[in-house]
Every structure is written in C-alpha cells, then in structure tokens.
Amino acid sequence: MKTKPHNYKVNIITLGCSKNLVDSEVLLGQLKGNNISASHQSDVPEAPLSHGRGAGGEVVVINTCGFIETAKEESINTILQYVDEKKAGRVEKVFVTGCLSHRYKNDLEKEIPDVDGYFGTLELPGLLKRLGADYKHELIGERVLTTPQHYAYLKISEGCNRTCAFCAIPLMRGQHVSKPMESILTEAKHLASQGVKEIMLIAQELTYYGLDLYKKRTLPDLLLQLSDVDGIEWIRLHYAYPNKFPLEILDAMNRSEKICKYLDIPLQHISNNVLSGMRRQITKEETIVLVKTIRDKVPGIALRTTMLVGFPGETEKDFEELMQFVEETRFDRLGVFTYSHEEGTSGYSLKDDVPAQVKKKRAEELMSLQEKISFELNQTKVGKTFKTLFDRKEGDYFIGRTEFDSPEVDNEVLVNAADNYVRVGDFANVKITRAEEFDLYGDIRV
Numbered sequence: 001m002k003t004k005p006h007n008y009k010v011n012i013i014t015l016g017c018s019k020n021l022v023d024s025e026v027l028l029g030q031l032k033g034n035n036i037s038a039s040h041q042s043d044v045p046e047a048p049l050s051h052g053r054g055a056g057g058e059v060v061v062i063n064t065c066g067f068i069e070t071a072k073e074e075s076i077n078t079i080l081q082y083v084d085e086k087k088a089g090r091v092e093k094v095f096v097t098g099c100l101s102h103r104y105k106n107d108l109e110k111e112i113p114d115v116d117g118y119f120g121t122l123e124l125p126g127l128l129k130r131l132g133a134d135y136k137h138e139l140i141g142e143r144v145l146t147t148p149q150h151y152a153y154l155k156i157s158e159g160c161n162r163t164c165a166f167c168a169i170p171l172m173r174g175q176h177v178s179k180p181m182e183s184i185l186t187e188a189k190h191l192a193s194q195g196v197k198e199i200m201l202i203a204q205e206l207t208y209y210g211l212d213l214y215k216k217r218t219l220p221d222l223l224l225q226l227s228d229v230d231g232i233e234w235i236r237l238h239y240a241y242p243n244k245f246p247l248e249i250l251d252a253m254n255r256s257e258k259i260c261k262y263l264d265i266p267l268q269h270i271s272n273n274v275l276s277g278m279r280r281q282i283t284k285e286e287t288i289v290l291v292k293t294i295r296d297k298v299p300g301i302a303l304r305t306t307m308l309v310g311f312p313g314e315t316e317k318d319f320e321e322l323m324q325f326v327e328e329t330r331f332d333r334l335g336v337f338t339y340s341h342e343e344g345t346s347g348y349s350l351k352d353d354v355p356a357q358v359k360k361k362r363a364e365e366l367m368s369l370q371e372k373i374s375f376e377l378n379q380t381k382v383g384k385t386f387k388t389l390f391d392r393k394e395g396d397y398f399i400g401r402t403e404f405d406s407p408e409v410d411n412e413v414l415v416n417a418a419d420n421y422v423r424v425g426d427f428a429n430v431k432i433t434r435a436e437e438f439d440l441y442g443d444i445r446v
Contacts, residue, residue, distance in 0.1 A: 061095045062078055235256075333405075387428075
C-alpha cells in the first residue's frame with residue numbers, strides 16, 4: 001500500500017567527515033522510503049513557516065561532528081543557529097544526531113533544551129520514529145546520494161578498536177564492527193545501477209575489516225570482489241592504519257586496474273617520543289620501512305597522509321624530526337591537524353603543554369613545506385597524459401581528478417571549457433600543460 005505524503009519537509013545539515021555524510025544519505029533514503037520530502041544542506045528559509053504539521057513546515061536534522069574542538073564549536077553554533085530559526089517561527093522542529101550528540105547528549109539536553117530531540121550515532125530508528133517514519137529494513141544498503149551522481153562513499157565498517165591517545169572516535173562510534181561482505185557488494189551494485197563509477201571505501205580503520213566477522217583481515221578479498229562489479233571503474237581506499245598493515249592490499253591493487261593506486265594512510269607523527277605518547281603501536285623505523293615497501297610493491301602509488309602537531313610533550317626537536325621526514329619522504333598529499341585536548345581520551349591525562357600559537361605555527365610550517373613538495377611533484381606531470389574523471393563545471397573550466405586524487409581534499413585537473421568539451425561524470429584523457437601547487441591544467445586528448 002502506498003504511503004500518504006507527509007505535509008512537512010525535512011532538511012538535513014551534515015557536518016564533519018564523509019562517514020557522517022553516508023549516515024545522512026541513509027537517513028535521506030529512509031525518509032524517501034516513507035514518502036517524506038527531504039533535502040540535504042538546504043539554506044535556512046527566509047520566509048517564516050507556519051507552525052504545526054497540519055499547516056506544513058520544515059523540520060531540521062543536524063548531523064554533528066565531535067572529533068576536535070573546532071568541529072564541536074561548529075556543531076554547537078549550527079545547533080544554536082537553527083534553534084533561533086525555530087524561535088523565530090521559520091523552522092518547526094530541530095533534531096540533533098551524530099557524534100557530538102552521541103558523546104555529549106546529557107550535557108546538550110541541559111544546555112540547549114529547545115532542541116526537540118538528541119540522538120546518538122546508532123539511534124537511527126529512534127530518530128525516524130520522531131520524524132514520523134518507520135525504519136525500513138528492506139532499504140538497508142540504499143541511500144540518496146548527496147555527492148555528484150558518478151561517485152559515492154561506501155562505509156565498510158563502523159567504530160574502531162585502536163587506542164590512540166588523542167582520538168575520541170571510539171567514544172562516539174564504539175568498537176569496530178565490520179559490515180558483511182554480501183551487504184557491501186549489494187550496496188556497490190546498487191550504487192553502480194544509479195550511475196556511480198567511483199567508490200571510496202571509508203571506515204575509522206579500513207585494514208581491520210573482517211577480523212570480527214571472518215577472523216582474519218579480508219579487505220584484499222573485498223577489493224577483488226568489488227572489482228567484479230559492473231559499472232564501477234575506480235575503487236579508492238581511505239583511512240588505513242599503519243600498524244600491522246596487511247601487504248596483501250597492495251597485491252590486490254596490482255591485480256586489478258580498478259583499484260586506484262592511491263592510499264590514505266594517516267601516520268600522525270614520526271618521532272618515537274611522540275608516537276609512543278600517542279599510543280600508535282608503531283615506531284619511526286617501522287614507518288619508514290612500511291612507506292618504502294608500499295612504494296616498492298606498487299610503483300607510482302600516490303600516498304596521502306595526515307600529521308598531528310602539538311601533541312603533549314612534542315618538543316621542537318620532535319617537530320624538526322617530523323619536518324625532516326616529510327621533506328625526505330615527499331608525500332603526494334598531506335594534511336595537518338593541531339592537537340585538541342579531548343576529555344575521555346587517554347591523552348587527556350597528559351598536560352596540554354604546547355601553546356596554541358606554537359601548534360598553529362608548526363602546522364603552518366609543515367603545510368608550507370608540503371606546498372613546496374606538491375608544486376615540485378606536479379611539475380613532473382607536465383607533458384604527461386592522465387585518465388581523468390570530471391566532477392563539475394565551474395566558471396570557464398571543467399574540473400576533474402586523476403586516479404591519484406580524492407574529491408575535495410586533493411589536486412584537481414582544470415580543462416578550459418572554451419577549447420574542450422566533456423560531460424560531467426565522464427572519463428577523458430587529459431594532457432597536462434601547466435601545474436601549480438594543488439592544480440593541474442590541461443587539454444583533452446582523444
């Protein structure tokens with residue numbers, strides 16, 4: 001029996017990482033399955049809306065991030081903004097979900113009581129119930145994409161068993177739980193049927209995949225099975241932990257052209273002093289060997305990493321050691337965070353002894369070094385031709401990416417629309433004619 005349409009709409013605001021984005025897409029899919037009008041990241045309505053469902057109105061769901069202090073501030077400010085909209089009559093109800101809500105639910109209920117309901121990361125059925133919807137098991141694996149139609153993030157597990165001293169994710173997402181391989185393959189096939197050509201595998205910790213379900217690390221098997229899905233042309237790996245990294249992943253990469261020669265492997269630091277304090281379960285010497293092994297086994301692979309500066313006890317000598325490592329290793333992509341003193345983590349018992357201005361200065365120095373490295377590496381691409389997937393048209397340019405780049409965080413390829421034509425969502429070969437720090441320019445080659 002067809003459900004009667006509801007006379008209100010739900011607006012979902014997503015903050016934080018791609019894992020949150022997937023959760024919002026699942027929520028959108030469930031709402032759509034319940035015949036509820038829903039949109040993602042819409043603007044606050046300018047005209048006041050009538051109160052009461054009978055008259056229609058907008059319900060806002062804020063999917064929050066609580067990873068570090070700046071993310072928490074953004075989430076709280078967004079909640080307050082929409083509470084004000086509710087008081088002004090422009091929004092009917094406000095619900096909050098996601099990591100911040102999971103971690104600080106009791107505090108938030110006391111501090112911002114005007115929110116109509118707070119829900120944790122695992123409370124989707126309860127949230128749906130408050131939205132007047134039923135949790136439909138038959139929709140598991142189906143989502144409404146908020147990304148361009150040709151690429152999607154695919155979450156293969158939830159939670160994390162690692163004990164990194166700076167990280168609050170286990171407090172918000174719980175212990176590692178792998179999604180069954182059959183469910184992932186079904187979801188990948190569904191995405192391919194919608195026109196998705198590139199899937200980005202995401203998890204708090206990719207390499208742990210399968211240990212709980214199959215008693216062994218089965219990410220290489222999953223990769224090869226995903227490679228058999230018709231329509232999927234690129235498979236990209238995000239967030240691999242360096243300790244006990246399963247080298248069989250690299251063998252799978254070499255076996256299938258669909259698996260991008262790209263690996264996002266956050267190393268966080270290189271000084272043994274800092275790595276030990278962070279509880280990273282890996283040494284400087286082991287890290288250097290791992291990076292060399294990865295590059296030897298998969299020639300031409302693009303390595304993206306993340307570094308964390310300002311961890312308690314990080315000395316100037318530790319930081320100089322990190323700078324030297326980055327200079328010598330020449331990562332293709334690198335991001336930097338400054339340490340955030342998070343309650344509930346083991347790092348919280350340490351004295352946050354690196355001043356904020358020193359953290360900021362170190363982050364800027366490291367990014368300045370990476371900018372120089374990125375510029376030099378990009379110069380070597382001039383004159384070469386790369387298979388490129390085009391994400392959008394912006395101004396005078398079609399903008400795409402090579403297999404060595406992930407959306408929003410990595411290099412982009414710009415092609416002048418006056419001299420070239422390509423459809424968004426299509427692949428084309430592009431000869432690079434010019435390169436900057438983070439952008440490549442080129443022309444399409446038939």
